[in-house]
Amino acid sequence: MFYLKFALNSYLKLKNILIIPDKFKESLSSAEIIDLCVKALNENYDNVKTFSYLISDGGDGFLDAIAHNKEEAIRIPVDSVNALGEPIQSEILVQGGTAFIEVAKSSGLQQIPLKNRKPVHSSSYGTGLELKKAIELGAKHIYIGLGGSATNDGGIGMLGALGFQFLDLNNKPLTPIAANLIHIERIVVKEFTGIQFYGICDVENPLLGKSGATSVYGPQKGLHKNEVIALEKGLNKLNQVAENQLITSNQKTNIGAGAAGGIGYGLLTFLNAKLLKGGEFMIELNALDELANSVNIDLVITGEGHFDAQSLQGKWVSHVIDFCKRHELSLLGFFGRISKDIDDFDYAYEIANPNWELERNMSDASDLLSLALKKALKNFR
Numbered sequence: 001m002f003y004l005k006f007a008l009n010s011y012l013k014l015k016n017i018l019i020i021p022d023k024f025k026e027s028l029s030s031a032e033i034i035d036l037c038v039k040a041l042n043e044n045y046d047n048v049k050t051f052s053y054l055i056s057d058g059g060d061g062f063l064d065a066i067a068h069n070k071e072e073a074i075r076i077p078v079d080s081v082n083a084l085g086e087p088i089q090s091e092i093l094v095q096g097g098t099a100f101i102e103v104a105k106s107s108g109l110q111q112i113p114l115k116n117r118k119p120v121h122s123s124s125y126g127t128g129l130e131l132k133k134a135i136e137l138g139a140k141h142i143y144i145g146l147g148g149s150a151t152n153d154g155g156i157g158m159l160g161a162l163g164f165q166f167l168d169l170n171n172k173p174l175t176p177i178a179a180n181l182i183h184i185e186r187i188v189v190k191e192f193t194g195i196q197f198y199g200i201c202d203v204e205n206p207l208l209g210k211s212g213a214t215s216v217y218g219p220q221k222g223l224h225k226n227e228v229i230a231l232e233k234g235l236n237k238l239n240q241v242a243e244n245q246l247i248t249s250n251q252k253t254n255i256g257a258g259a260a261g262g263i264g265y266g267l268l269t270f271l272n273a274k275l276l277k278g279g280e281f282m283i284e285l286n287a288l289d290e291l292a293n294s295v296n297i298d299l300v301i302t303g304e305g306h307f308d309a310q311s312l313q314g315k316w317v318s319h320v321i322d323f324c325k326r327h328e329l330s331l332l333g334f335f336g337r338i339s340k341d342i343d344d345f346d347y348a349y350e351i352a353n354p355n356w357e358l359e360r361n362m363s364d365a366s367d368l369l370s371l372a373l374k375k376a377l378k379n380f381r
Contacts, residue, residue, distance in 0.1 A: 013298065013380075014041070014045055014048055014298050014299055014380055015047070015048060015049060015296075015298055016048075016049050016051070016295055016296055016297050016298050017037075017041060017048060017049070017050045017051070017297070017298060017299050017300075017301060018050075018051045018052075018288075018291070018292075018297050018299070018300045018301070018329075019033075019034050019037045019038065019050055019051070019052040019053075019300075019301045019302075020052070020053050020055050020286075020288070020300065020301070020302050020320060021033040021034065021037070021055060021301065021302050021303040021304070021334070022055055022056070022057065022302070022303065022304040022315070022316040022317065023056070023059070023060055023061055023304070023305070024303070024304065024305040024336055024362075024365055024369075025059075025060065025148070025304075025305045025306075026109070026110065026305075026362065027305060027336065027362040027363075027365040028365045028366060028369065029060075029061055029064075030054050030055045030056065030061055030064075030065070031054055031061075031064065032366065033303060033334075033369065034052045034054070036366065036369050036370055036373060037050075037052070037301055037373060038050050038052065039370075040370065040373035040374060040377060041377070044374075044377045045377075051291060051295070051297075053065075053068070053069075053282075053286045053288070054068040054069075055282055055316055056102075056145065056147075056278075056282070056316075057147070057200070057201075057202040057277075057278025057279050057281070057282055057314075057315065057316040057319070058103075058145040058146045058147040058199075058200040058201055058202040058259070058278040058281075059103075059104055059145065059146075059147025059148035059202055059278075060102075060104045060108065060110060060147070060148040061102075062100070062102040062104070062145030062147070062200065063075075063091065063092075063093050063100060063101075063102045063105065063145070065282065065285075066093055066100045066143075066285075067093060069285050069286060070093075070095055072095055073093045073094065073095040073100070074093070074094050074095070075091050075092075075093055076091060076092050076093070076094050076133065076137065077089060077090070077091050078090045078091055078092055078106075078129060078130050078133045079129070080105075080106040080126040080129045080130060081106065081125055081126040081129065082106060082107070082108075082111040082112060082126060082150075083106075083107045083108070083111065083112060083122040083123060083124070083126070083149070083150040083151050084112060084116070084118065084121065084122060084123075085123065085125065088106065088111060088126070090105045090106045090126065090129075090130060091105065092130050092133060092134055094134065094137055094139065097138060097139055097140045097141060098139060098140075098141045098142075098143070099134035099137065099139035099141070099142045099143070100142075100143045100145070101127065101130045101131060101134060101142065101143070101144045101145065102144075102145045103124070103127050103144060103145060103146055103147065103148065103149050103260050103263060104145070104147060104148030104149065105126075105127075105130070106124075106126025106127050106129065106130060107122075107123075107124045107125075107126050107127045107149050107150060107151050107157070107158075107260070107263075108148045108149060108150055109148055109149070109150045109221065110148065111150065112150050114222075117150060117221060117222040118222070119150065119151065119152045119178060119218060119221045119222055119223050119227070119231070119261070120152075120177075120178050120179045120223070120227050120230070120231065121177055121178065121179055122150050122151040122152065122153060122157075122177060122178055122221075122261075123151060123153055123156075123157030123160075123175075123176055123177045123178070124149070124151045124153055124155055124156075124157035124158040124260070124261070124263055124266075125157035125158065125160055125161050125176060126157075126161075127144070127157070127158045127161075127263065128157060128158035128159060128160060128161025128162050129161050131144070131158065131161070131162060132161055132162055135162075135192070135195065139195070140194060140195055140196065141195075141196050141198070142195065142196070142197050142198065143198045143200055144197065144198065144199050144200065144263075144267065144273075145200045145278070146199050146200060146201045146202070146256070146259040146260040146263055146264055146278075147201075147202045147203075147259065147260060147278070148260075149221075149260040149261045149263065150221055150261075151178065151221075151260065151261040151263070152178045152213060152214055152217075152218055152221065152223065152231050152235075152261035152262065153176065153177060153178040153181065153261060153262065153263075154178075154181060154207070154213075154234075154235050154238045154239075154261070154262035154263070154265055154266055155260075155262055155263040155264075155265060155266015155267060155270070156176040156177075156180075156181065156184075156238065156266065157176045157177065158263060158266055159176070159266055159270055159271075160176035162190060162192075163190040164176075164187065164188060164189055164190055164270065165187070165188035166180070166184045166186075166187055166188075167184070167185055167186040167187070167188065168180075168183045168184070168185055169183070169185050171185075171186070178231055178234060178261075179230075179234075180234075181231065181234025181235060181237055181238050182230070182233055182234040182237050183237075184237055184238055184241050185241065186241065186245070187241055187242060187245060187247065189247065189270060192271060196273075196274070197267055197271045197272070197273035197274070198273060198274050198275075198276055199256065199259065199263070199264050199267045199268070199273050199274070199275045199276065200276055200278045200281050201255075201256035201259045201264055201275050201276065201277060201278055201314065202259070202278040202279070202314055202315055202316065203256065203258065203259050203310070203313060203314050203315070204255045204256060204313050204314040205217075205255075205256070205257070205258035205259065205313070206252060206253050206254065206255070206257050206258050207235055207239065207251075207252040207253075207254075207257040207258050207262055207264075207265045208232065208235060208236055208239070208252055208258075211258075212232070212235075212258045213235065213257075213258030213259070213261055213262045213265075214228055214231045214232045214235060214261075214262075215228060215232065216258070216310075217258075217261065218231060221261070235262055235265075238262075239251075239252045239265070239269075242269055242270075247269060247270065248268075248269040251265055251268040251269045252265060254268055254275065255275070255314075256275040256277075256314075257275075259275075277314060277319070278314070278316065278319075279314065279315070279316050279318065279319025279320075280319060282316070282319070283319060283323060288323060289323075289326075289327075292323070292326075292327040292329065293327075297327070297329050298330065299329070299330050299331075299332055299380075300320065300323075300324055300329050300330065300331050300332070301332050301333075301334070302316070302317060302320045302331065302332075302333055302334075303317075303333050303334035303335055304316065304317055304335060304336075305335065305336040305337070306335065306336055306337045306339070307333065307335040307337070307338045307339070307340055307342065307348070308337075308339045308340045309340055311340060312340070317333070321344045321345075325344075330346045330347075331344070331345050331346050331347070332345070332346065332347040332348070332349075332376065333345045333347070333348040333349070334348075334349050334351055334369060334372055334373070334376075335348065335349070335350055335351065336350070336351060336352050336361060336362070336365065337350060337352050338350045347376065347379065349372045349375070349376050351365070351368040351369050351371070351372040352368065353368065
């Protein structure tokens with residue numbers, strides 16, 4: 001379905017196009033979407049110039065987006081584990097004294113088949129192994145992309161890999177998985193002096209409550225209603241113990257504390273991290289404001305899998321909207337589904353076939369987007 005806000009803009013002449021889509025989660029990567037957009041534009045227009053940037057505001061594809069911008073960064077392999085503790089080969093990026101880590105690489109949903117996802121038994125331990133590797137290599141500034149996680153453990157797995165201990169009533173170490181949050185009675189902390197951690201965050205959710213990590217994202221990761229209640233209590237217990245030990249005061253309410261199943265909270269509370277908005281980080285990394293000030297951009301193309309209320313709560317699309325308003329640019333969006341008012345777009349296209357099930361729409365997303373691009377670009381003739 002095609003949404004056209006301003007009919008007059010359908011006569012817009014396309015010369016300079018900025019292409020900055022997010023991924024269609026578990027369907028199309030940012031790079032794949034860019035390739036399809038460039039192909040469609042070249043087939044329909046002569047002498048069109050495209051400016052494209054790989055985008056990830058912290059979730060899947062974060063390392064690829066960084067590597068695309070920082071060609072001198074080196075990929076370092078890491079022996080890690082997925083969210084269920086199964087051995088996998090992962091990687092981090094290192095450039096001098098700076099390291100970049102993607103939570104989704106080890107602790108992500110993409111690492112676990114849908115039928116095997118068990119958030120209650122999940123852990124961010126693999127992400128901790130990546131952090132440990134970065135520290136061993138001498139990194140003093142570590143950026144962690146938060147998003148796409150299969151976990152809901154408040155970051156205790158990550159911290160466990162770094163040497164933290166979470167003890168039960170009998171003063172025995174607990175395995176750092178989500179199910180054991182409720183049993184934590186004492187925390188043995190470890191200090192990391194001289195290292196600044198940064199969480200790159202694509203959501204604004206706090207740790208707890210109706211808008212917190214478990215209530216909002218738990219069901220998407222496979223949590224049942226009773227499990228949502230149990231893990232909410234578990235995260236609350238983690239915070240209570242941290243407060244009792246004077247480790248934290250109000251980090252549970254911080255914007256982004258609920259990112260990646262509470263890993264944002266773990267970074268803030270135990271590693272004294274700074275949380276950065278992923279969209280702003282990407283815009284600065286790629287110097288998009290400078291581009292808009294120096295080039296006459298005729299149209300901006302973006303998109304994501306599902307445009308809904310969450311899209312405007314710190315997700316990449318919300319930053320693109322603000323960017324286009326700031327520079328008075330026309331905006332075209334492609335989405336798998338649209339379930340939120342699209343007034344902020346000049347044009348928007350829902351690519352899903354309403355007669356198909358979700359699985360088929362996702363598997364055929366490339367063909368659906370190609371068809372949508374072909375139809376949408378006719379409006380600029």
